[in-house]
Amino acid sequence: xxxxxxxxxxxxxxxxxxxxxxxxxxxxxxxxxxxxxxxxxxxxxxxxxxxxxxxxxxxxxxxxxxxxxxxxxxxxxxxxxxxxxxxxxxxxxxxxxxxxxxxxxxxxxxxxxxxxxxxxxxxxx
Numbered sequence: 381x382x383x384x385x386x387x388x389x390x391x392x393x394x395x396x397x398x399x400x401x402x403x404x405x406x407x408x409x410x411x412x413x414x415x416x417x418x419x420x421x422x423x424x425x426x427x428x429x430x431x432x433x434x435x436x437x438x439x440x441x442x443x444x445x446x447x448x449x450x451x452x453x454x455x456x457x458x459x460x461x462x463x464x465x466x467x468x469x470x471x472x473x474x475x476x477x478x479x480x481x482x483x484x485x486x487x488x489x490x491x492x493x494x495x496x497x498x499x500x501x502x503x504x505x
Contacts, residue, residue, distance in 0.1 A: 382406060382494045386478050389499030392468055396503070400463040402478030402496055410435045413485045414454060414461040415492060418474035418501075427477060431463060432485040441485055446472075468503045475500050 388400040406412055415432035419425065431452035432441045440452055449468075454461040461478060476499050479492035486492065 382480070384478050384480060384494055384496035386476065386496035386499040389476060389501045391502045391504065394468060394470055394503055394505050396468050397464070397466045398468065398501060400465065400476055400478075400499060400501075402461045402463075404459045404461070404478075404480060404494075406459060406480065406494075409459040410456040412480045412482060414452075415479045415481075415485065415487075416452060416461075416463045416476060417479060417489050417492075418472075418476045419498075420474045427489045428474075429487040429489070430476070432487065433461065434485050435483070439485055441487060443487075465501070468501075470503045470505045473501060473503050 383405040385403045413434050416430040417427040418430050419427045429443050433452045437454050449466050451464040478496040480494040481492045
């Protein structure tokens, strides 16, 4: 059974930093592209793409809203993907989810097969 476990969320002031982690129980982790999505509570919006990384880490993608502030990375020896978030803004407040899919990176949540439980990030002004 595939399991993704998100962690690292919390409360931070605007301008601060957090690093999210996602540990995956995937036997062939390096063949999975991983992504981070977020969903702001109470908005009714679907999950929003944040960042993605290919299996070998050679390809990354970011939404315009986080480009230059967030960095996605992975450690295939530890079956873990990270999201380093710097210069956080109140509008970054959301539940952040990691997701996995075989092979190539995608930006739509519909293209991902496995999901973590989510970790709350709250940025105060």
